[in-house]
Amino acid sequence: MMRRVLVVLTAALLVSFSLGAGGAAAAEDVRIGTIFPMTGNMAFGGNEGFMGTEIAREIVNERGGIWGGRKIVFVTADAPDQTAATSEMNRLISRENIKLVIGSFSSAIAFTASAVAERNKVIFWENHGVADTIARRGFKYLFKSNVNATGTGGGAASFAGTSLAKTLGIAPRDLKVAVVWEDGTYGASVGKAAFDKAKELGLNVVANEGYSAKAADLSPLILKLKALNPDVLLVAGIGQDAVLFWSQAKKLDFNVKAVVATSGGWGVPDFAKNLGEGANGVFSSDFPTEVNPDALTPQARELAREFVKRFQAKKGTRPTGNAWLAFAGTMVLFQDVLPKAGALDPDKIRDAAFSVDLPPGSMANGCGVKFIAHDQFDGGKNERAFAIVGQWQDGVMRVVGPENLATNKPILVPLPKWSDRK
Amino acid sequence: MIFVELAVAGIMLGGVYALISIGLTLIFGVLRVVNFAHGEMLMLGMFLAYWAYTLAGLPAWLTAPLSIPVFALLGWLVYRLVVRRTLGMGDVVQIFATVGIGVLLQNGALVLWTGDFRTVRGDYAEALLRIGGVQLSLPLLVAFAVAIVVSGILFLLLNLTLEGKAVRAVAQDPISALALAIDTDRVYMKTFVAGVCCVGLAGVLLAPNYPIFPAIGVSFGLVSYVVVVLGGLGSMVGALLGGFIIGMIEVVSGYFLATALKQALYFVIFVLVLLVRPQGLFGQRGAETMGFGKIV
Numbered sequence: 001m002m003r004r005v006l007v008v009l010t011a012a013l014l015v016s017f018s019l020g021a022g023g024a025a026a027a028e029d030v031r032i033g034t035i036f037p038m039t040g041n042m043a044f045g046g047n048e049g050f051m052g053t054e055i056a057r058e059i060v061n062e063r064g065g066i067w068g069g070r071k072i073v074f075v076t077a078d079a080p081d082q083t084a085a086t087s088e089m090n091r092l093i094s095r096e097n098i099k100l101v102i103g104s105f106s107s108a109i110a111f112t113a114s115a116v117a118e119r120n121k122v123i124f125w126e127n128h129g130v131a132d133t134i135a136r137r138g139f140k141y142l143f144k145s146n147v148n149a150t151g152t153g154g155g156a157a158s159f160a161g162t163s164l165a166k167t168l169g170i171a172p173r174d175l176k177v178a179v180v181w182e183d184g185t186y187g188a189s190v191g192k193a194a195f196d197k198a199k200e201l202g203l204n205v206v207a208n209e210g211y212s213a214k215a216a217d218l219s220p221l222i223l224k225l226k227a228l229n230p231d232v233l234l235v236a237g238i239g240q241d242a243v244l245f246w247s248q249a250k251k252l253d254f255n256v257k258a259v260v261a262t263s264g265g266w267g268v269p270d271f272a273k274n275l276g277e278g279a280n281g282v283f284s285s286d287f288p289t290e291v292n293p294d295a296l297t298p299q300a301r302e303l304a305r306e307f308v309k310r311f312q313a314k315k316g317t318r319p320t321g322n323a324w325l326a327f328a329g330t331m332v333l334f335q336d337v338l339p340k341a342g343a344l345d346p347d348k349i350r351d352a353a354f355s356v357d358l359p360p361g362s363m364a365n366g367c368g369v370k371f372i373a374h375d376q377f378d379g380g381k382n383e384r385a386f387a388i389v390g391q392w393q394d395g396v397m398r399v400v401g402p403e404n405l406a407t408n409k410p411i412l413v414p415l416p417k418w419s420d421r422k
Numbered sequence: 423m424i425f426v427e428l429a430v431a432g433i434m435l436g437g438v439y440a441l442i443s444i445g446l447t448l449i450f451g452v453l454r455v456v457n458f459a460h461g462e463m464l465m466l467g468m469f470l471a472y473w474a475y476t477l478a479g480l481p482a483w484l485t486a487p488l489s490i491p492v493f494a495l496l497g498w499l500v501y502r503l504v505v506r507r508t509l510g511m512g513d514v515v516q517i518f519a520t521v522g523i524g525v526l527l528q529n530g531a532l533v534l535w536t537g538d539f540r541t542v543r544g545d546y547a548e549a550l551l552r553i554g555g556v557q558l559s560l561p562l563l564v565a566f567a568v569a570i571v572v573s574g575i576l577f578l579l580l581n582l583t584l585e586g587k588a589v590r591a592v593a594q595d596p597i598s599a600l601a602l603a604i605d606t607d608r609v610y611m612k613t614f615v616a617g618v619c620c621v622g623l624a625g626v627l628l629a630p631n632y633p634i635f636p637a638i639g640v641s642f643g644l645v646s647y648v649v650v651v652l653g654g655l656g657s658m659v660g661a662l663l664g665g666f667i668i669g670m671i672e673v674v675s676g677y678f679l680a681t682a683l684k685q686a687l688y689f690v691i692f693v694l695v696l697l698v699r700p701q702g703l704f705g706q707r708g709a710e711t712m713g714f715g716k717i718v
Contacts, residue, residue, distance in 0.1 A: 039529060039532050043536070043537025043635075044539065210682040211681040216642045216645055217672070227424045227677075240539045243633040244633050252557060270538050273540075273541075
């Protein structure tokens, strides 16, 4: 009896896995691969990124598909880590015969997966991974629709050195800044950009500390920072480490005048949901989300509205920066690149991508599109993607800068001490 | 001041690690099975505390005693369905079986509760104590106290009661134990259940202090293997002291060296211990091969 139950359970599991893998596609469908960390440590972001990508697919298919009514179907892959990214990319390419893969939420996954794509001359379309290194390997089949670490990390330091220093009434050279980053591909890259920019601006950098995002406990790091007593914390966290850091900061009574994060774990709704009131006031040099609609083209405005509606219907929350990147970047691919390419041919897709030239405000998140030629520095990156400054206000990440995109004004500068907050 | 804070943080963190490691060392000491699903069972304990708080408003200290029957049932099921069938079947079978349970639990949690992180909130979870200028989290202090009490009780049970002596007899030589009319299967079952209850309890008590998500067991699981090998496989005192040593190393090295190096340092110490004293600080030489955890 018990054995039979086990057999049934195993069969059920296998069926659900194969369904998850996309199922069989009809001959006329346009088959495109997706790779995200759907399970494991980064599952929260991977699922969100996939949802943004999926909504783009739904909208395009409902509005008649591409190439004269052909529907797009996804062949999905789950890559919780870099090892899985390699094997799953190989599966997509050699077994599923995929020519175009969309990814991937994580810099680490993007870094590995795009290398497999490059070797096989398959287009890798990355909407998230911000590590500068991804587009600095001279790859010819890589496109990156979003801002990179120099943009988010450097943006955090610039915001601290200019706007924040002024509001706090501290001269930039006296502003004590601690730069803290998780030591994976993402955090190391963003942390370095923040550190370099802070140095360039002449801020007083009192700490530059890496930590493992997989660490079970961060109290040693927080005690060290507490002893250094910085005015501003520039921090790059990737996932639950952000929640752990900020809740332990509260428990250990570590106070700063302002925190500027670089999106990642500090920018996702889970951060605000887990920390409640404690999240409010935290800044994030972030991916553009719901920007001021006046800054968008009419078409982008309509897409943005449709996206928010569908995302809320699916998940019950407003979309995050990650979901916006996935949606806006995938829409560029489906609406502006593939129709011009005319076929799933990597070389044609590449030519089509380079011919796209859209001003800021054309993407649903307010960015423009112009890819840097592959033989140039940062080849394959969208040079018209940028970071904004967001802030958690009453549990919602509001855009507070730059001015033309802002929907709200900054609050809680300086941050009250933990003992004065509820 | 900072040194007092560091010392307190190190001891508290050590208590956390010790609490998590007790169940692991107990199961290994008797069954000779390394439970690779240990971290995932911890994760289930954390989720239990989360749901008990979210659905019924129970604080973690109240959920803790209630978790024991739940985890006893889980331990019994895992023992009957899987672990019992792997006893005496070689390392590879046991490793794959327990790793498999871990994967099943982690992905089951992902399907049921998604990959989002969650936090247990409320008055108890957020309670802070100030003692002489050092701020301390109340739930962490409770977890620490429970670690000491539970390991003490287990130590006394194992050494003073007839039941405990039977457990130790089975651990040393199952065949001779059988000759003394000890039901080895029952002893294994009870020990496994006790070990799972320990880790479930640890999960519930630690839930207020850490973000909860399906993969959280991985980081804590890794530390607990280090603690158990350092302290000596199967030794209750070893798990306690091993926990404190790793906790102190982590805090002190994180402060004086780079934070990124703290794990590197305790792994260096771990390697040194294995070279100089392979049985761990309190383990018996050759414990890993002694006995064979077989139902006879």
